[in-house]
Amino acid sequence: MKHDKVKSFHDLIEEVQSRGICGRCGGCVAFCSAGELHALRFGKDGVAEFANEDSCLKCGICYLVCPEIKVLDDELRKKFHWKKPIGFYRNLRSAKTTVQKVASEATDGGVVTSLLLYALEKNLIDGAVVSHRTGPFSRVPAVVTTAEEIIDAAGSHFDDVASLGKFGSSYTSFVPGIKELGKLRQRGLNKLAFIGTPCQVYSLRKMQALKVVPSDNIALVIGLFCMENFSFTKRARQKLGKNLGVNLDNVVKLNIKDDIIMTMSSGAVLHVPFEIMDEVARSACFACSDFANEYADISCGGLGSPDGYTTVMVRTSEGERLYNGARQKGFIKEMKFRKKEQSLLHRTTQMAKIVSFTRRKQERKKRVMRSL
Ligand SMILES: Cc1cc2nc3c(=O)[nH]c(=O)nc-3n(C[C@H](O)[C@H](O)[C@H](O)COP(=O)(O)OP(=O)(O)OC[C@H]3O[C@@H](n4cnc5c(N)ncnc54)[C@H](O)[C@@H]3O)c2cc1C
Ligand code: SF4
Ligand code: SF4
Ligand code: SF4
Numbered sequence: 001m002k003h004d005k006v007k008s009f010h011d012l013i014e015e016v017q018s019r020g021i022c023g024r025c026g027g028c029v030a031f032c033s034a035g036e037l038h039a040l041r042f043g044k045d046g047v048a049e050f051a052n053e054d055s056c057l058k059c060g061i062c063y064l065v066c067p068e069i070k071v072l073d074d075e076l077r078k079k080f081h082w083k084k085p086i087g088f089y090r091n092l093r094s095a096k097t098t099v100q101k102v103a104s105e106a107t108d109g110g111v112v113t114s115l116l117l118y119a120l121e122k123n124l125i126d127g128a129v130v131s132h133r134t135g136p137f138s139r140v141p142a143v144v145t146t147a148e149e150i151i152d153a154a155g156s157h158f159d160d161v162a163s164l165g166k167f168g169s170s171y172t173s174f175v176p177g178i179k180e181l182g183k184l185r186q187r188g189l190n191k192l193a194f195i196g197t198p199c200q201v202y203s204l205r206k207m208q209a210l211k212v213v214p215s216d217n218i219a220l221v222i223g224l225f226c227m228e229n230f231s232f233t234k235r236a237r238q239k240l241g242k243n244l245g246v247n248l249d250n251v252v253k254l255n256i257k258d259d260i261i262m263t264m265s266s267g268a269v270l271h272v273p274f275e276i277m278d279e280v281a282r283s284a285c286f287a288c289s290d291f292a293n294e295y296a297d298i299s300c301g302g303l304g305s306p307d308g309y310t311t312v313m314v315r316t317s318e319g320e321r322l323y324n325g326a327r328q329k330g331f332i333k334e335m336k337f338r339k340k341e342q343s344l345l346h347r348t349t350q351m352a353k354i355v356s357f358t359r360r361k362q363e364r365k366k367r368v369m370r371s372l
């Protein structure tokens with residue numbers, strides 16, 4: 001690559017931020033080669049900006065790791081044997097944890113937490129980058145190293161609208177786990193699992209392809225399915241509550257499967273169509289086409305499984321070893337079917353749903369990109 005062709009933070013401003021598709025993941029700031037010279041910082045509302053432009057080394061790392069920049073797609077697709085429409089996978093299952101404490105905390109079947117518990121017990125990892133609850137429902141990215149901490153981080157109660165993670169002057173359900181990677185350098189952890197949404201996993205895979213330290217410390221990647229995340233102001237939250245006819249302060253759990261499922265403190269369960277929540281979805285999410293976390297070792301979601309189960313797509317050989325090990329050692333168990341035909345029908349329906357959600361995201365992205 002010629003020096004004058006290297007794209008840098010200026011190009012991110014032009015191609016990503018000014019088009020309204022910056023997801024504020026923080027990757028560019030966390031992995032800036034001139035980090036010690038403070039070239040970049042988080043400005044107002046968590047938006048990355050130059051702190052000291054003269055310190056910029058014009059190395060292009062920030063540009064390459066940004067999830068909105070697709071320059072390394074061919075390389076990643078080759079490496080992960082990617083194929084249409086939802087990436088390569090070896091196995092598709094519905095499974096659940098066998099650990100009662102995990103089952104009561106988990107969002108769906110507690111498979112993500114149980115895979116981490118198994119990996120820790122077998123010394124496959126020394127810890128994991130997860131998202132940790134800081135209040136009843138608010139979350140921040142965190143590095144955990146014990147079984148207790150892993151269980152404590154279970155669940156995706158990511159949207160109690162009263163106490164979402166603060167993002168400048170607005171609230172957001174997005175947890176920027178990628179930022180956390182920067183801190184691994186100081187902690188001396190060198191075999192970690194990373195749990196994240198497709199955009200974060202995509203950034204991480206690009207860092208690994210570029211050998212950006214410390215992305216090589218990530219030994220396992222468990223990806224979550226993701227239709228969208230939300231970001232909104234107090235005013236937007238009030239409007240949403242009014243539209244739904246509920247007090248959003250009373251939401252105790254929020255999950256996404258075929259639609260958005262809000263569990264209220266009274267125990268009532270409300271199914272909200274995406275069209276309504278779209279009003280408060282982050283604009284970056286409308287420019288995103290990966291639903292099923294196509295570059296993870298294992299992808300997990302609720303879609304396609306009954307309540308209390310997680311849909312699990314095993315994608316890589318590392319993922320396969322992890323999943324089979326956890327199943328054989330009794331950390332997780334698969335959904336049972338009386339007849340082979342029932343199992344086949346279940347898997348076909350499961351797959352059809354995942355493909356349909358992926359197509360929905362792809363169509364949405366096309367529409368949005370045309371209008372930018
Ligand atoms: C923001 C978000 C959007 C999602 N959208 C969909 C969807 O559209 N359709 C669908 O089928 N499934 C979606 N999921 C996945 C689903 O909610 C469950 O996380 C998944 O089924 C795994 O369930 P589990 O019970 O096996 O995981 P658990 O055992 O409960 O473990 C979940 C793990 O995810 C981590 N985590 C929680 N929130 C976040 C976050 N925001 N960022 C990174 N890590 C986090 C936790 O720390 C924990 O380690 C989404 C998840 C998130 C976090
Ligand atoms: S030093 Fe490199 S990573 Fe940092 S802003 Fe400049 S081009 Fe981007
Ligand atoms: S999406 Fe992430 S990496 Fe890209 S400009 Fe925004 S904060 Fe930086
Ligand atoms: S929809 Fe895409 S950009 Fe938005 S949080 Fe999910 S993976 Fe990231």
